[in-house]
Amino acid sequence: MFHLLDIIGTMAFAMSGALTAMSKKLDPFGVFIIAFVTAVGGGTLRDVMIGRMPVGWMQDLTYVYVITLGFILTILFRKRLDKLRTSLALFDTIGLGVFTLIGIQKGIEYQLHPTICIALGTMTACFGGVIRDILCNEIPVIFREEVYATICILGGIVFFILRKMNLENEILYLITSLVIIVIRLLAVKYKWHFSPIEHKK
Amino acid sequence: MFHLLDIIGTMAFAMSGALTAMSKKLDPFGVFIIAFVTAVGGGTLRDVMIGRMPVGWMQDLTYVYVITLGFILTILFRKRLDKLRTSLALFDTIGLGVFTLIGIQKGIEYQLHPTICIALGTMTACFGGVIRDILCNEIPVIFREEVYATICILGGIVFFILRKMNLENEILYLITSLVIIVIRLLAVKYKWHFSPIEHKK
Amino acid sequence: MFHLLDIIGTMAFAMSGALTAMSKKLDPFGVFIIAFVTAVGGGTLRDVMIGRMPVGWMQDLTYVYVITLGFILTILFRKRLDKLRTSLALFDTIGLGVFTLIGIQKGIEYQLHPTICIALGTMTACFGGVIRDILCNEIPVIFREEVYATICILGGIVFFILRKMNLENEILYLITSLVIIVIRLLAVKYKWHFSPIEHKK
Numbered sequence: 001m002f003h004l005l006d007i008i009g010t011m012a013f014a015m016s017g018a019l020t021a022m023s024k025k026l027d028p029f030g031v032f033i034i035a036f037v038t039a040v041g042g043g044t045l046r047d048v049m050i051g052r053m054p055v056g057w058m059q060d061l062t063y064v065y066v067i068t069l070g071f072i073l074t075i076l077f078r079k080r081l082d083k084l085r086t087s088l089a090l091f092d093t094i095g096l097g098v099f100t101l102i103g104i105q106k107g108i109e110y111q112l113h114p115t116i117c118i119a120l121g122t123m124t125a126c127f128g129g130v131i132r133d134i135l136c137n138e139i140p141v142i143f144r145e146e147v148y149a150t151i152c153i154l155g156g157i158v159f160f161i162l163r164k165m166n167l168e169n170e171i172l173y174l175i176t177s178l179v180i181i182v183i184r185l186l187a188v189k190y191k192w193h194f195s196p197i198e199h200k201k
Numbered sequence: 202m203f204h205l206l207d208i209i210g211t212m213a214f215a216m217s218g219a220l221t222a223m224s225k226k227l228d229p230f231g232v233f234i235i236a237f238v239t240a241v242g243g244g245t246l247r248d249v250m251i252g253r254m255p256v257g258w259m260q261d262l263t264y265v266y267v268i269t270l271g272f273i274l275t276i277l278f279r280k281r282l283d284k285l286r287t288s289l290a291l292f293d294t295i296g297l298g299v300f301t302l303i304g305i306q307k308g309i310e311y312q313l314h315p316t317i318c319i320a321l322g323t324m325t326a327c328f329g330g331v332i333r334d335i336l337c338n339e340i341p342v343i344f345r346e347e348v349y350a351t352i353c354i355l356g357g358i359v360f361f362i363l364r365k366m367n368l369e370n371e372i373l374y375l376i377t378s379l380v381i382i383v384i385r386l387l388a389v390k391y392k393w394h395f396s397p398i399e400h401k402k
Numbered sequence: 403m404f405h406l407l408d409i410i411g412t413m414a415f416a417m418s419g420a421l422t423a424m425s426k427k428l429d430p431f432g433v434f435i436i437a438f439v440t441a442v443g444g445g446t447l448r449d450v451m452i453g454r455m456p457v458g459w460m461q462d463l464t465y466v467y468v469i470t471l472g473f474i475l476t477i478l479f480r481k482r483l484d485k486l487r488t489s490l491a492l493f494d495t496i497g498l499g500v501f502t503l504i505g506i507q508k509g510i511e512y513q514l515h516p517t518i519c520i521a522l523g524t525m526t527a528c529f530g531g532v533i534r535d536i537l538c539n540e541i542p543v544i545f546r547e548e549v550y551a552t553i554c555i556l557g558g559i560v561f562f563i564l565r566k567m568n569l570e571n572e573i574l575y576l577i578t579s580l581v582i583i584v585i586r587l588l589a590v591k592y593k594w595h596f597s598p599i600e601h602k603k
Contacts, residue, residue: 021545027596029552030545044451049245051254053453058518075599116259130336135532137541139338143222143231150230194228197276250446252455317460331537340539344423344432351431395429398477 002173006102007066009095014039014070015081016092017132022078024136034132035071039063041128046103046120050110093184097177099125100152104159118156125152147187147194155180203374207303208267210296215240215271216282217293218333223279225337235333236272240264242329247304247321251311294385298378300326301353305360319357326353348388348395356381404575408504409468411497416441416472417483418494419534424480426538436534437473441465443530448505448522452512495586499579501527502554506561520558527554549589549596557582 017038021031040057047055057063074081081088103124107117126142126149133140142148159176167175186192218239222232241258248256258264275282282289304325308318327343327350334341343349360377368376387393419440423433442459449457459465476483483490505526509519528544528551535542544550561578569577588594 022599024541025598026541026545027547027598029596030542031599033545033551048249048450049254049256049259051252051453053451054512054514054518055451058451058514061515061517064517064521078599110255112255112259113262115262115265116255119265134335134536135542135545137338137539139225139227140231140336143227143234143336145228149234194230196226196228197223197232197279249450250455250457250460252453311456313456313460314463316463316466317456320466335536338539340426340428341432341537344428344435344537346429350435395431397427397429398424398433398480 002098005094005098005177007062008091009098010039010063010066011070012088012091012095013099013128014067015074015088017128018071018074019078019081020132020136022074028075031075032068032071034135035074036067037135038128038132039067039070041131042099042124042126043102043128045127045131046106046124049123050106050112050120052106052110089188090185093181093188094177096125096148096152096184097155097180100155100180101159101173101177104156114156114160118153118160121156121159122149122152125149144196145193147192148184150194151180151183151187154183203299206295206299206378208263209292210299211240211264211267212271213289213292213296214300214329215268216275216289218329219272219275220279220282221333221337223275227337229276232276233269233272235336236275237268238336239329239333240268240271242332243300243325243327244303244329246328246332247307247325250324251307251313251321253307253311290389291386294382294389295378297326297349297353297385298356298381301356301381302360302374302378305357315357315361319354319361322357322360323350323353326350345397346394348393349385351395352381352384352388355384404500407496407500407579409464410493411500412441412465412468413472414490414493414497415530416469417476417490419530420473420476421480421483422534422538424476430477433477434470434473436537437476438469439537440530440534441469441472443533444501444526444528445504445530447529447533448508448526451525452508452514452522454508454512491590492587495583495590496579498527498550498554498586499557499582502557502582503561503575503579506558516558516562520555520562523558523561524551524554527551546598547595549594550586552596553582553585553589556585 014035018031018035020038021034024030026034040055040063044055044057047053077084100121103121104117106124107120112120129142129148130140155176158179159172162172162175215236219232219236221239222235225231227235241256241264245256245258248254278285301322304322305318307325308321313321330343330349331341356377359380360373363373363376416437420433420437422440423436426432428436442457442465446457446459449455479486502523505523506519508526509522514522531544531550532542557578560581561574564574564577
């Protein structure tokens with residue numbers, strides 16, 4: 001079940017990356033790399049920083065296949081994806097929840113402090129998009145407007161509060177990912193965003 | 202003492218990162234990440250390249266606390282920081298000296314060649330700012346005008362010359378960091394800079 | 403022989419990096435770093451992702467010397483390099499072939515799947531240029547127009563097909579690098595390129 005959600009999230013991230021790359025008029029190789037990096041970039045950064053190498057996607061080809069499929073689907077159906085925007089956003093949000101949990105889990109495995117685990121969860125979920133934006137020569141969108149990373153941090157805090165209460169792992173995972181997914185959907189629906197900090201020059 | 206200087210440097214780097222991010226109109230999350238990356242980005246890159254993982258700031262929460270404090274102070278006092286510009290530049294320069302030494306030290310620990318140790322020192326001191334500039338969609342400022350990295354390299358050379366003379370570690374550290382700090386302050390005061398290399402198209 | 407080609411490729415990559423940096427009006431330190439990163443960036447990324455640390459150029463100073471020499475030569479002869487453009491392109495292409503093979507080789511050493519080995523070969527050959535372009539605040543050129551990375555992928559596929567036929571290593575390496583070099587030279591001569599994928603907004 002969890003693995004299935006991981007795959008759904010990976011595919012959604014790859015497709016969102018491919019769409020961004022196409023809007024920048026990249027060639028097919030560029031589109032593929034951006035799709036790849038959006039999907040696995042956050043996890044790769046996490047693995048490298050904690051010392052888990054060769055990084056995840058090099059040891060399980062599933063990710064390569066899923067991303068390639070997402071890339072092909074995006075190219076084939078690029079004219080119809082607009083109508084599917086809502087479904088795509090939902091899948092993307094599933095990815096957000098699942099990737100946060102995977103990052104937290106890896107931090108726990110490496111016996112890191114909860115604060116660092118939450119940072120790793122946020123990194124896993126959000127930094128693929130950061131690398132995508134940098135490769136596309138943009139200031140990362142999650143630094144400017146979207147309430148996105150903050151939700152992962154909130155989800156992480158919920159996770160460690162519930163964990164103190166000795167809940168079972170399954171329930172812990174379910175509640176945390178639901179918290180992230182629901183808040184994110186609300187944030188999209190009601191266009192929540194932070195204002196930039198005003199700064200007198 | 203050395204650890205205290207490390208903390209002062211970390212806070213100064215975090216505050217300079219936060220100021221840059223605010224001038225780019227990032228939201229609070231973006232400002233925090235840029236502050237974080239400016240402060241620990243160089244050391245993280247160094248740790249990853251030499252294979253010292255989990256990277257430093259994941260194993261000692263002091264950095265997270267200091268950066269968070271620097272971030273909060275910058276936001277609270279952002280309108281008054283202009284008047285403190287000189288103090289901030291001084292602290293930033295302390296960071297430059299201390300971070301260069303920390304990088305060189307790690308290189309020696311890993312038994313790398315002095316040339317590589319100097320590269321690691323320069324990386325530790327300067328590449329947080331490089332990552333900051335890339336995330337803010339600018340060509341890194343130290344590649345364009347500021348005499349900054351070159352001073353770290355000079356400091357590194359001084360370090361290894363003195364080391365050959367079998368000085369005590371304390372004196373070695375003191376002289377090297379003073380060399381870096383003094384030259385940097387002179388460079389700021391007299392606006393030293395390199396010209397771009399002229400290149401007939 | 404192979405090592406000599408590695409050095410030729412490294413120097414060519416460093417010189418192409420230095421030329422790009424000079425056209426961006428960077429100062430000497432910036433030009434040196436861009437030259438360095440163009441030459442060893444791809445291999446560094448590969449080493450970090452597979453867990454081979456300290457990364458290659460920290461353990462063999464040859465690379466530092468070759469890049470420094472390439473940097474100095476580019477600055478001294480910058481006004482005459484235009485006339486040598488064809489020779490430079492040839493050396494650069496040798497680098498493309500050799501670096502792809504080195505990346506594949508490392509993947510095999512780490513017992514990774516052929517698909518991942520080909521990805522590592524492509525990364526080694528192409529991602530120094532990607533980092534160069536990001537540091538120069540450009541969308542990476544190999545994502546936009548040049549048929550470059552795709553040739554490394556093709557070369558990698560040829561490599562693993564021939565390997566199944568139990569050819570000797572020397573012949574395997576020779577044929578693969580010739581395939582990459584010849585296709586690349588044809589691509590440059592006839593200006594082959596991919597079109598961006600059309601994307602209705």
